[in-house]
Amino acid sequence: MSEQNPVPADPAEDLPEQMRVRRSKRDRLLAEGVEPYPVGYPRTATLAEVRERYTDLPIDHATGDTVGVTGRVIFIRNTGKLCFATLRDGDGTELQAMLSLDRVGADSLAAWKATVDLGDLVGVTGEVITSRRGELSVLAASWQITAKALRPLPVAHKPLSEESRVRQRYVDLIVRPQARDMVRTRATVVRSLRESLHRRNYLEVETPMLQLVHGGAAARPFVTHSNALDTDLYLRIAPELFLKRAVVGGIERVFEINRNFRNEGVDSSHSPEFAMLEAYQAYADYDVMAVNTREWVQEAAYALTGSHVVTHADGTEVDLGGEWRSVTLYGVLSEALGEEVTVDTDIAVLRRHAEKHDVSADPKWGPGKLAEELFEELVVPSLQAPTFVRDYPEETSPLTRAHRDTPGLAEKWDLYVQGFELGTAYSELVDPVVQRERFAAQAVLAAGGDAEAMRLDEDFLRAMEYGMPPAGGMGMGIDRLLMALTGLGIRETILFPLVRAE
RNA sequence: GGGCCGCUAGCUCAAUGGCAGAGCUGUGGACUUUUAAUCCAUAGGUUCGGGGUUCGAGUCCCCGGCGGCCCA
Numbered sequence: 001m002s003e004q005n006p007v008p009a010d011p012a013e014d015l016p017e018q019m020r021v022r023r024s025k026r027d028r029l030l031a032e033g034v035e036p037y038p039v040g041y042p043r044t045a046t047l048a049e050v051r052e053r054y055t056d057l058p059i060d061h062a063t064g065d066t067v068g069v070t071g072r073v074i075f076i077r078n079t080g081k082l083c084f085a086t087l088r089d090g091d092g093t094e095l096q097a098m099l100s101l102d103r104v105g106a107d108s109l110a111a112w113k114a115t116v117d118l119g120d121l122v123g124v125t126g127e128v129i130t131s132r133r134g135e136l137s138v139l140a141a142s143w144q145i146t147a148k149a150l151r152p153l154p155v156a157h158k159p160l161s162e163e164s165r166v167r168q169r170y171v172d173l174i175v176r177p178q179a180r181d182m183v184r185t186r187a188t189v190v191r192s193l194r195e196s197l198h199r200r201n202y203l204e205v206e207t208p209m210l211q212l213v214h215g216g217a218a219a220r221p222f223v224t225h226s227n228a229l230d231t232d233l234y235l236r237i238a239p240e241l242f243l244k245r246a247v248v249g250g251i252e253r254v255f256e257i258n259r260n261f262r263n264e265g266v267d268s269s270h271s272p273e274f275a276m277l278e279a280y281q282a283y284a285d286y287d288v289m290a291v292n293t294r295e296w297v298q299e300a301a302y303a304l305t306g307s308h309v310v311t312h313a314d315g316t317e318v319d320l321g322g323e324w325r326s327v328t329l330y331g332v333l334s335e336a337l338g339e340e341v342t343v344d345t346d347i348a349v350l351r352r353h354a355e356k357h358d359v360s361a362d363p364k365w366g367p368g369k370l371a372e373e374l375f376e377e378l379v380v381p382s383l384q385a386p387t388f389v390r391d392y393p394e395e396t397s398p399l400t401r402a403h404r405d406t407p408g409l410a411e412k413w414d415l416y417v418q419g420f421e422l423g424t425a426y427s428e429l430v431d432p433v434v435q436r437e438r439f440a441a442q443a444v445l446a447a448g449g450d451a452e453a454m455r456l457d458e459d460f461l462r463a464m465e466y467g468m469p470p471a472g473g474m475g476m477g478i479d480r481l482l483m484a485l486t487g488l489g490i491r492e493t494i495l496f497p498l499v500r501a502e
Numbered sequence: 503g504g505g506c507c508g509c510u511a512g513c514u515c516a517a518u519g520g521c522a523g524a525g526c527u528g529u530g531g532a533c534u535u536u537u538a539a540u541c542c543a544u545a546g547g548u549u550c551g552g553g554g555u556u557c558g559a560g561u562c563c564c565c566g567g568c569g570g571c572c573c574a
Contacts, residue, residue, distance in 0.1 A: 082534035
């Protein structure tokens with residue numbers, strides 16, 4: 001950064017006029033002994049509080065009450081002896097400030113006109129009145145810059161380009177109410193999830209993000225290095241193996257909401273770092289976790305809207321209430337293929353289906369993996385309403401218990417909504433001997449060049465060997481949940497998403 | 503990784519291969535009731551970077567950067 005942007009000899013030289021003007025105003029204030037960034041302002045009410053306190057005032061009315069308010073100047077309308085400014089608060093509330101010659105005097109009014117630009121933060125103290133047009137206003141007795149903005153605000157009436165919105169989210173937050181709403185929406189949903197789990201006696205824990213062995217999912221990790229230990233470390237791809245250690249230790253209901261990191265693609269539904277809820281419950285199974293997950297999502301929707309119906313950004317209403325559809329993987333796949341396939345169907349038959357439907361198949365894939373690919377290509381896009389898809393092939397579920405009835409299947413479901421995967425759950429595999437065999441099979445895949453294959457985690461196996469109770473476990477992407485609740489892209493749900501260097 | 507589209511003033515966008523423009527913003531002026539105030543005047547450009555074709559390139563070609571969409 002410092003190499004590419006050396007500080008010029010005269011910083012003002014290359015700046016656009018608008019920034020030069022604002023910098024010179026700052027200089028002038030300092031020269032006049034006026035602090036452009038004062039330590040505070042005697043605020044007696046937020047703009048929202050003023051609006052709440054004074055409703056239905058008559059037109060052109062003076063209350064006799066004095067308040068001190070602060071806000072960012074988003075509109076300015078100056079006339080000769082009377083100035084109007086619209087202030088906006090952090091919560092988006094707007095209130096008009098008025099400065100009149102007869103109230104503040106000629107010097108103060110002239111200073112306002114000469115100093116205050118769009119985007120400045122100001123404090124105004126004065127009487128609460130309504131204007132002749134009925135607009136609730138603070139008629140200034142005094143005013144002060146609380147922070148001089150050196151950069152001009154973008155045009156308030158045209159949307160910022162998508163790139164600017166993401167790269168300069170602080171500007172997006174200033175000018176676009178929906179950007180601020182998203183921050184609140186996300187906080188509401190995360191808080192709701194935490195409360196849902198706490199109500200059910202789950203304990204929240206934090207497990208390592210820097211790991212010696214990455215595990216718990218099929219994904220490429222980020223690699224980093226510890227100088228003190230002189231060893232490479234991985235940023236976690238999932239908290240699963242540590243949460244299970246906690247279950248072994250007797251934390252029977254445990255969850256974590258935090259970031260995972262996967263060194264993979266970046267697009268409208270994938271971010272290299274993403275927040276996830278993982279929860280484990282001893283003596284439960286994937287059926288229990290399905291009920292839990294549905295309730296937690298429904299409670300989050302309720303926290304947001306007061307009902308189970310959420311409204312997307314494009315105006316469509318989505319009803320997440322009631323029981324959710326539940327199907328089996330091979331059931332919906334058979335339906336889509338028009339021919340029954342099962343976990344025992346020969347891979348040659350599956351390959352024929354793949355060819356027929358133009359699904360490219362890696363010859364290294366086993367029948368389970370191929371069936372899953374067919375499912376993702378042919379079925380997933382149609383899964384708009386929340387749908388649990390159950391009973392995956394054991395082959396692709398190395399951390400999942402074998403199905404209690406059907407050999408070759410695993411007790412796993414994926415939850416789909418609006419055509420994308422929202423979450424997953426297992427009846428957890430707790431037999432350490434079988435777990436070791438599964439890891440061994442994964443190691444073969446890794447040796448064959450599969451970068452997503454799981455690594456053998458000896459310490460995790462040692463924990464399992466002390467005895468892990470039967471348990472159900474689930475994971476759900478927080479960003480994905482926000483997408484499902486709002487209909488927005490993942491980069492809109494993340495406050496500061498990763499972007500390439502400018 | 504592949505294909506397509508885009509990148510022009512502070513912001514949002516125009517411009518048949520022929521003088522680089524508009525709106526808002528800014529600057530100067532007028533205005534004591536404005537609501538994206540209005541009126542008059544006015545400034546503002548490395549057209550993402552580099553190379554090429556051409557009398558002449560924002561525009562056409564090549565390489566690179568960044569972003570978006572679709573596909574894998």
